[in-house]
Amino acid sequence: EIVMTQSPATLSVSPGERATLSCRASQSVSSNLAWYQQKPGQAPRLLIYGASTRATGIPARFSGSGSGTEFTLTISSLQSEDFAVYYCQQYNNWPPVTFGQGTRLEIK
C-alpha cells in the first residue's frame, strides 16, 4: 500500500498571500494524484487531478505540480473561502487508493 505524507500538518497564511502545500508518496505514483479541499461539515471537493489539471469550476489561483513521489498544491492569493483542510490522494496503484492525512490551512 502506498503511503501518502502531507506537510506541514498546519499552515498559517495571511489572506492575499501564497500558500504551498506538499504531498509525498512512499513510491512513485506517476502523475496519478488528486487534491481535495474539505471545509467543516462538508464533503471533500475535487480541486486537481492528474497532478496538475484543475477540476471543473476550480479557480485559476489553485495549481498543482509534481510527478513521481513529490507533489505541490499552490494557492496563489488566498481568499477567505480557501481556509480549509486539503488532502492529496494517489490512484496509481489500486486497490487501495490512499489519501494523505491532510494539511489544515488556517488564517494567520
Added chain:
Amino acid sequence: QVQLVQSGAEVKKPGASVKVSCKVSGYTLTELSMHWVRQAPGKGLEWMGGFDPEDGETIYAQKFQGRVTMTEDTSTDTAYMELSSLRSEDTAVYYCANQPGFGYSGYFDYWGQGTLVTVSS
C-alpha cells in the same frame, strides 16, 4: 450534473450492521462508478471500496473484506454500503463518491453529503 443524496444518520450498537444508501440523480447509476470513503471524527479519509469498471467487479479494501458489502439497485439508481460486526472504531462519516469516466480514473469528482454512523453501547 451528478447529485448524490445519502440516507440519514444512524446509531448502532456494537456487533450490529448498518446499511447506508446513496441516491443518484442527474445520471443513472449504470453510468457511474460508485465508491465509498469514510472519515472518523477529526481524522482523514479512508477508501473502503468501489466499482471497478475495467472488469465490472466491486473491489473492497483488504481492511474491510468480509465485513462490507456494496450493492446497487439500478431500478432506483441507489447504491448501498452495508457494514457488519460494527465496533466503536467504525464511528465515522461515510461518503459515497463517483469516479468519472467510463474506464478507471481513480479520483472522485462527485460526493454525497455524508452519513454519520455512530457505534455506541
